[in-house]
Amino acid sequence: MVETRQSSTQINSRQELRDLVRSQLQALLEQENLPGAKALLVPVQPVDIAEAIERLPETMQAIAFRLLSKDEAIEVYEHLDSRVQQALIKQFKQQEVLDIVDQMSPDDRARLFDELPAKVVRRLIEQLSPTERQATTQLLGYKANTAGRIMTPEYISLKEEMTVTQALERIRRLANVTETIYYLYVTDAARHLTGILSLRHLVTAQTEQTIGEIMTREVVFVYTTTDQEEVAEIIQHYDFIALPVVDTEKRLVGIVTVDDVIDVLEQETTEDIYTLGGLQAGGDNYFQTNLLSVARKRVGWLLILLVTNTATSAVIRGQEDVLERVVALAAFIPLLIDTGGNVGAQSSTVVIRGLNTKDVRLDQALRIIQREASAGLLLGLMLGVVVTIWAYFLQGNLAVALSVGISLLAIALLASVSGSALPFLFSSLKLDPALMSAPFITTAVDVVGVFIYLSVARLILKL
Amino acid sequence: MVETRQSSTQINSRQELRDLVRSQLQALLEQENLPGAKALLVPVQPVDIAEAIERLPETMQAIAFRLLSKDEAIEVYEHLDSRVQQALIKQFKQQEVLDIVDQMSPDDRARLFDELPAKVVRRLIEQLSPTERQATTQLLGYKANTAGRIMTPEYISLKEEMTVTQALERIRRLANVTETIYYLYVTDAARHLTGILSLRHLVTAQTEQTIGEIMTREVVFVYTTTDQEEVAEIIQHYDFIALPVVDTEKRLVGIVTVDDVIDVLEQETTEDIYTLGGLQAGGDNYFQTNLLSVARKRVGWLLILLVTNTATSAVIRGQEDVLERVVALAAFIPLLIDTGGNVGAQSSTVVIRGLNTKDVRLDQALRIIQREASAGLLLGLMLGVVVTIWAYFLQGNLAVALSVGISLLAIALLASVSGSALPFLFSSLKLDPALMSAPFITTAVDVVGVFIYLSVARLILKL
Structure with missing residues (x-):
């Protein structure tokens, strides 16, 4: 009898504690004070947390559960009865719950949400369709593009x-x-x-x-x-x-x-x-992205071109006297820029793809840059000869034609060296070579290329 | 006794036939008259062909076997004793044999070599390492990039x-x-x-x-x-x-x-x-390809640019008077060409990749071109405003700045429409959009773009 009473006293005090925890927890959750709610639960016994969670309103159960540390979460989960376990798991895909989590900043999520216990993850993702799994990942806490996002529990x-x-x-x-x-x-x-x-x-x-x-x-x-x-x-x-x-x-x-x-x-x-291709990749569906964010994803590279071209313009303006005296020179600027850009793109495509597929290693850099330089020189020679003849026929001015041909040779060499060297440089600096190379190659080809062209023309035309 | 004699007579005559076939076959093979050798074997019984092949010099056995029609090859193979079967299979990877086949034109090979019987293929490829299989494919007759080349017999x-x-x-x-x-x-x-x-x-x-x-x-x-x-x-x-x-x-x-x-x-x-990236793909190892063939694989696109630029040069020369009066305009040609090229590349990258992964279908062309046009217009507006201000600060000439800004808007629209429309056009014509689009987009952007620029400048500057 004494034992029974003692036990019942204990239950009473425990019940009080649980009531207190539950009401405080609910209040904190309603105020969206999640750090407070997390702190409240730290000293409480898992069995009491389980009891408190069971009596929370539905939309709050999953959030409260997610605030537990991983070790606590395992124990609390074991203490829940199987009907509540099921209900909890179901809440992980409910829109109201997902909305609450959606509004949190990623930093808050990372600070508040510990990794989920393996058992719960398995139970949870077993019940989710792949689409639901996508939607639930915020709550699960797995970052985009990680194994946690693409795994299946069916083993x-x-x-x-x-x-x-x-x-x-x-x-x-x-x-x-x-x-x-x-x-x-x-x-x-x-x-x-x-x-x-x-x-x-x-x-x-x-x-x-x-x-x-x-x-x-x-x-x-x-x-x-x-x-x-x-x-x-x-x-x-x-x-x-x-x-x-x-x-x-x-x-x-x-x-x-x-x-x-x-x-x-x-x-x-x-x-x-x-x-x-100068686009920021987004995993989004093409037709669902609004135009403004499409434009935002593309404008970056275009604004960089603007800066690059400030330098090119400066070079052209600095040598305006050459152009003023022989306006015919202007007709070949597009050719030199296009060709340089393409020779550079060819070299950088080979190196960037090779680095991505691991067919090319960083320690091969010197050998590959040498090879690309030779290829650029060869291409420059072939094109330079063709262009000189072609420019002479177009304009009848041998000095202009020679300036174009010689510049093209120099630009092809410059483009192939920068096109092959820059991806290695960025890769060794742990920067994405595909993202970083194009702006710098363009700068080299445009700015230096135009400078070479107008300088060579000045020399040959004896201006 | 009679029977025995008859049988032995038969063997004698058969033996004579076989000797005749073998010697003629060897002679034809030595003269490298493969069509003749193929014709010789047509009327001969499989068992006799087997006998003749067994007695040929080693390097000729596999070639003679490959000249048989598929049905004959099955039967002849069955008649060979297992030791010779093994030896024959081994020859398929011998360099001398491969060299002979290597020298044949692909057309000759296709005309002379029937498909190999499944049983022989299996026996053959079972004994070959993946590298050997690569080397033997000429002899097997499977074309590059087909299932025959990448299959394994290990099932x-x-x-x-x-x-x-x-x-x-x-x-x-x-x-x-x-x-x-x-x-x-x-x-x-x-x-x-x-x-x-x-x-x-x-x-x-x-x-x-x-x-x-x-x-x-x-x-x-x-x-x-x-x-x-x-x-x-x-x-x-x-x-x-x-x-x-x-x-x-x-x-x-x-x-x-x-x-x-x-x-x-x-x-x-x-x-x-x-x-x-403007390169012809070659399955070859980067370091093993000689520089001349590297250059050959890249020069195609560069020569096309030359043709394109003939038109651009013509446009510039046609409007040389505008440039002569305001040389400052030349400073912005690189900017317009670079920006137009990039906006076009962005649109075409989205469409070409979408077509390759089958995320984009031909019947969505109109909708996607409209979308890209809107994106181009939006980008053009954003950049046009920025560029006008920027050009004004650089040169202090509002008319030039306005010409650059307005042209940029037009060029962005032009580039996004041609960048998205051309891949669809080439795809519907069964041409590779990745290969065909870039030259045409460049032409549109360079030729039409420069024309727009100089025409707009002429209007605004009242030249």
């Missing part, structure tokens, strides 16, 4: 102590609800990834062997935060069909399959091509 | 009447010598592909079921001649791990796996990027 996990027969039995049962059965992932009781096994090895093993005996312990894996481009490179490098994704404690949360990687590679390629 | 084939247990037994035995065991290919006695089965379905089936009962009869396959880009698209579209490759009679000769497809996609992307 088969095994335990080390299972026999081959038991494993095959499990695969038979799960084969229809999983994305791939060709790689099997071995985890311990705490969901840590301890090994990997291909179905190929499993079917060729003796039936009485255990998984622990035949699995590979050297597992290649990525973290949820690993960049998707790196994920794609690993799968491509090893010719994998799938790659496991783990959280910071190496608990298995999902896998990335090769078909997703093909899509990632296509998307990354589009970004590379857009950057080379 | 597991099953028969319809096998049970699930038997199939699993076979997989266990072959798992270590095959590239993938995750798709299983079902063939009839004549090697025709009749069905496909995933290991997933096999392990979930009842052990006593037959393969014929559980396999899929609607097989997605490609021919040895199918372009590798199409192969990649099919695998990407269906999220396959592998795709079967058949000959013209639908006999299974190999499979293409998803990891090869990733390499194909990368290679095709490089080609697209090179084309956009």
Whole structure:
């Protein structure tokens, strides 16, 4: 009797505590004071937090849960009853909840939201369609273009102590609800990834062997935060069909399959091509982006050209006397600029693509720049001769024709050297060569090119 | 006794025939008269051809074999004893043999070499390393960039009447010598592909079921001649791990796996990027190509620019009086050309990449051109205002500044319309938009742009 009373007293005081926590928590959430709510929960026992969360209004449950540290979140989740677990998971895709998270700054999100426990992530993403997963990622806290965003929870996990027969039995049962059965992932009781096994090895093993005996312990894996481009490179490098994704404690949360990687590679390629074309890449649908943001994505490079051209204009104005005396020279400025720009683009395309596909390494820079310089010289010679003859026929002025031809040779050399050297320079400075090279190549070709042209003309025309 | 004698007479006459065939064949091959050798073998029985081939000098055996029609080749191969079969297969990778084939024109090869029988192909490519396979493809007769070039013979084939247990037994035995065991290919006695089965379905089936009962009869396959880009698209579209490759009679000769497809996609992307960068793509190693052929691959686009610029020069010379009176105008020609070229490149990059990834369809042309025109107008307005102010500060001449600003607006519109419309035009004419668009956009921007600029200046400056 005494015991019962004591126990009931405890429950009473606990109940009071829970009531207090719940009402304070709700008040703080209603004021959108999330740091306050996070601080409130720190000293509270997981079982009491669970109780408090269960009694919050629906839209607040998921937010409150997300404010827990990862370790707390695991324990609190275990204390929730399975009906509430389900309801909580459902809230992760509710628009009202997503809207609240959407309004937070990324910094706030990063500070407030710890990584989600692997178990919850799996339960959560299992229930989400790929589109819903996209929408929920803010709440999940995985950054765009990371493994966390593209992983799927549809894999088969095994335990080390299972026999081959038991494993095959499990695969038979799960084969229809999983994305791939060709790689099997071995985890311990705490969901840590301890090994990997291909179905190929499993079917060729003796039936009485255990998984622990035949699995590979050297597992290649990525973290949820690993960049998707790196994920794609690993799968491509090893010719994998799938790659496991783990959280910071190496608990298995999902896998990335090769078909997703093909899509990632296509998307990354589009970004590379857009950057080379002077566009900022946006993952958005073409028709859904409004015109203003289309223009904003393109105007950057064009404004840089404006600055570049200030220098070119200055060079032309500085040598205006040459142009004034022989206006015919102006007719060849477009040719020199176009040709220089294209020779530069050719060299930089080869180097930038080579660096992206890892066919070209930084330590080959000198050899490649030399090669491109020779190619530029050769192209310059071929074009210079053709252009000299062509310009002479057009204008009948040999001095002008020679100025154009000689300048073209110099510009082709300049363009191929800067076109090949600048991507290496930017790459070694950890800057994107595709983004950075074009403005500088244009500057070199336009400014220096026009300067060379007018100087050569001044010399030859004896002005 | 009579029978024996008759038989021995027959052998004697046969032996004579074989000797005759062999000596004539050798003579023709030594004269490199391959059409003659091919004609010689047509009326001869397969068993006699086999006998004749066995006694040819080593380097000629493979060539003689390749001259047979496909049907004959199957029978002749069956008549060769297994030691000679092995030796023959080995010759397919010998340099002397490859050199002979290398010297033939592609037309000759196509006329003389029939498709190889599936059985021989499989035996052959099984023994070749990927590099050797590359070198041998001339002799095999598969064109570059086709499924025949990238397929592997390492697959597991099953028969319809096998049970699930038997199939699993076979997989266990072959798992270590095959590239993938995750798709299983079902063939009839004549090697025709009749069905496909995933290991997933096999392990979930009842052990006593037959393969014929559980396999899929609607097989997605490609021919040895199918372009590798199409192969990649099919695998990407269906999220396959592998795709079967058949000959013209639908006999299974190999499979293409998803990891090869990733390499194909990368290679095709490089080609697209090179084309956009004004380079002819060559599959060759960068350092192994000699400088002359590097220059040859780049000079095409540069010579086109020369032609384009003839028109631009003509426009400038036609309006030389404007420039003569206000030389300051020349300082802004580079700006207008650079900006126009870039706005055009931005629009064409979006459309060309969209067409390549199939995100943009031809029937959306009008809508996209309208959108790009609006974007161009918006960009032109933004830049036009900035440039007018900028030019005024640089030169202090409002009329010149206004001419530059107004021309820039017109050029941006012109560039975005031609940049988006031309790729659609070339695509609908079945021409590669990446290859064709740039020269025409440059022409539009340079020629028309400079014309607009000088005309606007003439009006505003009242010249």
